[in-house]
Amino acid sequence: MHKTAVIYWSGTGNTEAMAMAVLEGAKEINPEAIVFNVSEISVSDALSYDTLILGCPAMGAEVLEEEEFEPFFHELENGLSGKNVALFGSYGWGDGEWMRDWTKRTALSGAKLVETEGFMINETPDAEGLALCRALGKKAASVSL
Numbered sequence: 001m002h003k004t005a006v007i008y009w010s011g012t013g014n015t016e017a018m019a020m021a022v023l024e025g026a027k028e029i030n031p032e033a034i035v036f037n038v039s040e041i042s043v044s045d046a047l048s049y050d051t052l053i054l055g056c057p058a059m060g061a062e063v064l065e066e067e068e069f070e071p072f073f074h075e076l077e078n079g080l081s082g083k084n085v086a087l088f089g090s091y092g093w094g095d096g097e098w099m100r101d102w103t104k105r106t107a108l109s110g111a112k113l114v115e116t117e118g119f120m121i122n123e124t125p126d127a128e129g130l131a132l133c134r135a136l137g138k139k140a141a142s143v144s145l
């Protein structure tokens with residue numbers, strides 16, 4: 001069985017709520033799918049998974065969160081070649097620039113993007129947004145079978 005992990009950072013809980021719904025969807029396909037806050041996992045452990053579903057909101061000025069998630073991703077991207085990767089996150093007032101940049105970086109790393117565009121939700125996910133998160137998790141976990 002291929003291994004699937006959801007790894008996220010969240011300041012006020014919106015991306016965390018997305019992550020939990022993504023995990024639910026992934027578990028429908030792979031019951032061993034697991035979720036980590038980015039503070040709970042090392043880069044080398046993260047790279048032991050075949051499919052990585054990564055979540056981070058837009059922070060700073062259209063960037064990934066800079067204290068924990070950006071350093072983690074900066075190191076991770078060197079090892080992403082050939083991995084299945086899906087991206088998601090919540091945003092506020094922007095137009096999704098952080099996600100476009102993040103998607104480009106991920107593609108350049110040689111990862112296989114599950115979706116050509118990262119999945120974004122404005123602020124707190126509603127029921128429809130959570131259903132889309134579950135669908136993303138399900139699709140990402142299916143890709144690696």
Ligand SMILES: Cc1cc2nc3c(=O)[nH]c(=O)nc-3n(C[C@H](O)[C@H](O)[C@H](O)COP(=O)(O)O)c2cc1C
Binds near residue numbers: 009011014062093
């Ligand atoms: C310090 C800070 C910087 C932010 N920068 C942006 C930004 O550049 N673009 C944007 O669309 N939203 C920005 N936001 C809004 C957050 O992305 C939004 O509130 C999101 O829902 C937070 O997700 P979280 O609850 O998972 O932390 C920022 C929020 C904070 C607190």
